[in-house]
Amino acid sequence: MRQSQKTENKADYLRRVTLEGSEQTGARSVVSGEKRTQNGLLREKVLDRNNLNRAFVHVKRNKGAGGIDGMSVEELGPYLKENNVKLIEALRTESYEPQPVKRVEIPKPDGSKRQLGIPTVVDRVVQQALQQQLSPIFEKVFSDNSYGFRPHRSAQSAVKKVVAYYNQGYHYVVDLDLKSYFDNVNHDLLIKFVENYISEPWVLHLIRKFLTSGVMNGRFFEKSAKGTPQGGNISPLLANIYLNELDKELTRRGHKFVRYADDCNIYVKSKRAGERVLKSITQFLEKELKVEVNAEKTQVGSPLRLKFLGFSLGVGRNSAYPRPHQKPKQRIKQELTRITKRSRGVSLDRILHEIKQKMQGWIQYYSIGKMKIFLQQLDKWLRSRIRQYIWKQWKNIGTRYKALIKLGLTPKQAKIYVNTRKGYWRNAHSKTLLMTITNKRLAQRGLINLSKLYQSIQAKA
């Protein structure tokens, strides 16, 4: 009730604002917009001042590091102000040459390396401007079962789709994983797929320029004969255009599937069907789309064990539900261990704040999953962990005794307790600490209550 009223008010407010502010300017900009694009050239939409400016703001907002020329996003504004005419002219005449991307390696969760390709900040603006115009065009043709990198489509909704499939009796899943997907995209095929929807040579040319701009790996230049850079603004869109062909094939074959970037799950009703599908789709991907299927990682199995977008499925009385997979659970717990570990230097307030923002984000994402028990255990563990931390802190300052009295112990009791020599963990569990540093006091100090937060988020959904 309250909710709908709130949204109504907000909608009314917005309607009012738009009516008040822009009756005239709105009409004018529509006219001029049509004028600019009356010949229907995508090129002019991309190079439109407004579009380029949006692209610039977007790149600047990200605050990402610079590319091979070392220009930062702070320097970007002044540079563009100075050179925008030349830049636009170069783009229009197809004489614009994107710079090579900068090779940077970052660790993946599994320990291996991810090879980023970081374009120049200027190139990022151009890519973004192009992406902004291409995205709405391709959104119209993309599959309803594709979720990754797409506006208005969340990982959570992909997971919900999976749950729905399971509840429809599809209890086996073919989990396909592509090896270094972006790096293996075939240029010619990609351009061909783009061409099916956009015939304008200027666009195709510009995309190819970005694909073939090469890589600077340290002092060495490397050609880019295949792949779209992990770090390019249009790369995710291009990746979806590429695998849209897979979506079309899966749809043609009548499969139930969900795709998130290169993570494609096909749902079937028997293991044998799964094996058959795995074989033929692998064939299709490698022969027709020329991408590498990760033989070890891809498999047919049960959604109850599989990790998809951080979730796996659990099964209740007669229906399935999502829940956080073991891996993310372990990961977040060891993150909390790390946060509460470095005892010296950081204040308790900072630590509690750090825990709060981390866990708010985490629970927010996983809130569509079942995890009440996990969070209750985590709450308990965390409280002990913090008591331990406080105890240690008191020791450092040498005020255990005073602190205990302040929390309600008599001087005699405090004296006895202060002199005990137990491990921190046992102290944290001990009755004295539990009584003095109560849950309530921890909460007042700012320790977040995970299961409570979880319930309140669930109540809204």
Place this chain on the structure above:
DNA sequence: CGCACGAATCT
């Protein structure tokens, strides 16, 4: 709904 800043998650 738009913008600025902060954060989390997925790929």
Place this chain on the structure above:
RNA sequence: AUCAGAUUCGUGCG
């Protein structure tokens, strides 16, 4: 050092 897309949440402004 470390990029990109997308989705969420929080604070503030319109």
